[in-house]
Amino acid sequence: MRMWADNAIDIATGRWRLWLLAAVCVAELAHLVWEHLHGGIVSHHLLARPDLPAIWNGWGLVLLPALAWFASGRVSRRIAASRDPRRAGARVAIGAAAGLLTGALLSAAFVQGREDLAGAVLLAAVALGVLLPAFRAECVFGFVVAMTFVFGAFLPLLIGSVVAAVSALAHRGVYPLVWRLWKRTRHPATGRVRS
Template sequence: MKLPLRLRILITTIVLLLVWGHIAWDYFHGGIPTHYLLHDDNMPGFPNWLGGIILPFFTWFLLYRIHKRIDNTEGDVASESLRIVLFRFIAAALVAIAISVCFIHDVKEIDYILGAVLVLAFFFPIYKSEYLLGWVLGASFTFGAIIPMGFGSIFALVFFIFYTLPRKLIGFFKKPKQV
């Protein structure tokens, strides 16, 4: 199953409506909150309306990357199915929601969750776009959109290194020596 243009437009439109609906709700119920980097008022702040502008473009960009990867036009079979992509998205969104709930209720197990995700990065390709999109959409209700986009992008880079570097090293040392 492929990710057609119509579905990408629909998903991006839904994200656009949800994020601006949330911003409108905040505006009429006490004001639009500002989220601070590292939860410190001395650090730069990002108001939710800024995420309302950037998040739909970010969603469109990641959906395009997913589309390019799973809609294999050169071969007969796509490398991944839309079902696997959806499963990965939901898994990342659930992890982000769990971290958000722990943060709201001041539960200290966030470190353990993030540690488990770091370990999983060695075994699963959690740097892929669907994981990043799930993370950002799952965490944006609590942290705004900008902070999850920034940290998620950094995590994706780290996860890419964790996943690919050991495989490259193993492949390098397994090469037969030429005489």
């Protein structure tokens, strides 16, 4: 009976991942068709500088489904491994919502011509990534999805990857090292002779 329940969970998870993948594909295809019918599929220059290469928005049809599949797999494994799946699911929803909100604010600032505000939102995202685990797949996925309709998928994925890398460095590298050093100074090994 337990084996059947485990298989049912795997099937439901697989269906959820397939539905997410299909929704992302349909949304990105609709976005690209809309762009095509309104002057052509747009390309965006790196750092908004015409002397740097331009990235075609059509790449979103490859990048977004790949990111959706990767993120949903990571989320499914994390929830399945959790002792409290509901709590893990709530954390996933909060992370995805935070990514969506950050991406939407950044996109809105650029559309309004407020590069100063966009810079402040980006710096705030990096700072929050140092404090909170913004390296998680759902955060990056939400960020990229929210920015795709303004910038395509490649540039938001690049920016989100930098924010995620800073966050991962802080949470997986710096914080554990500081914690170990703090524990070592608070509780030195017993039996050692100090000179």
